[in-house]
Amino acid sequence: MSPQVPIHTPHCIVGVIGGGQLGRMIALAARRMGVRTVIWTGGLEAPAVECADEVIDKPFDDAEALADFCSRVTVATVEFENIPCETLEKVAKCIDLYPSPRAICITQNREREKNFLKENNIPHTWFAVIASATDLAAAMKELNGPGVLKTADFGYDGKGQVKLEGDEDPEKIWASFGAPRSVLEAWVPFEKELSVMAARGADGITVTYDPAENRHRHHILDVSIIPARVSPAVALEAAAIARRVAEALDYRGILGVEFFLKKDGSLLVNEIAPRPHNSGHHTLDACVTSQFTQQLRAVIGLPLGSTRLHSPVAMLNLLGDMWRDETTPPDWLPLFEDPETSLHLYGKRRAIGRRKMGHANFLGPTAEDALERAEAMKALWLI
Ligand code: AMP
Secondary structure: OOOOOOOOOOOOEEEEEOOOHHHHHHHHHHHHHOOEEEEEOOOOOOOOHHHOOEEEOOOOOOHHHHHHHHHHOOEEEEOOOOOOHHHHHHHHHHOEEOOOHHHHHHHOEHHHHHHHHHHOOOOEOOEEEEOOHHHHHHHHHHHOOOEEEEEOEOOOOOOOEEEEOOOOOHHHHHHHHOOOOEEEEEOOOOOEEEEEEEEEOOOOOEEEOOOEEEEEEOOEEEEEEEOOOOOHHHHHHHHHHHHHHHHHOOOOEEEEEEEEEOOOOOEEEEEEEOOOOHHHOOHHHHEOOOHHHHHHHHHHOOOOOOOOEOOOEEEEEEEHHHOOEOOEOOOOHHHHHOOOEEEEEOOOOOOOOOOEEEEEEEEOOOHHHHHHHHHHHHHHHOO
């Protein structure tokens, strides 16, 4: 599209490619604003379906679905990044799509993402692109220490990754990894993991939310603590880096930047998510503007809202392993007995393994207090 992007009216119809929980929460935010949504998703059991105004239930490579989507919406966005670049390009030819196909295609693939970080002098861990056992052998030799091999495409929540100590046989590793195009990264002995949600509007103005401190369980986000317990200098630096990422991508919309914080106080970017992010779910209850409302403001072309945190908060992810069985949730009563919590469920019918079923936000006078209550609740449900 031309750089002179139109500003849509708040009463436009927003098309969302993808039907997961992020799409659901975008649709819910849209309903509050009187904005209609069309969700394009493969599968009517998708969490966003029951909250959308209209649904297109067809695969992303279906030409008819593409034409249908473009004819029904005024402006489009994505709720997950693993959508074929070709589809994104085609959508952007017929309607405005934010973030741009370029930004999504860079961030959906680790090789392109790492090269983008390198080209833009954004701090990141050492990496090498791997396409063969020979490449892996050479990269392991150069790294000369622990690392992690990650597939370039379709990786999330620790999937498609293998940790290497450095003394393994590259041939064997490559063969057992299934040999997809990959990236070998140096292992980062981090002190904390942080993330910053940033939003860049139609006018090119970028705003950032307070950094979140993230803890994982089985490679999946477990708890986010906001504000992160880091020095003001680290918080400012994380926000400044997230801003640089948004600007270098010429981004429009909300994005999440994940960081490793090292003992010496330096930050390395691990990953960029071109959409609302799990570590931004606290914004629903603890910030003036939620990440979902912010996404709509950015995509529609409205001025951005305040990112001010009005309370310390801990966000606890509710995974399927907390359910008593596939269809029986944990006892929510203790959660409701705590008057400073709120429950968000995604409407998923079956709790399988570590599926993300919902999240709970615990507000508190301090981040420690909120975290303590979140951890106590988790302990109740994980017995
Ligand atoms: P990712 O899917 O790349 O976000 O990785 C999932 C998790 O694995 C991260 O949140 C970290 O806890 C861990 N991890 C990934 N890459 C590295 C690394 N290079 N060094 C240390 N830990 C890592």
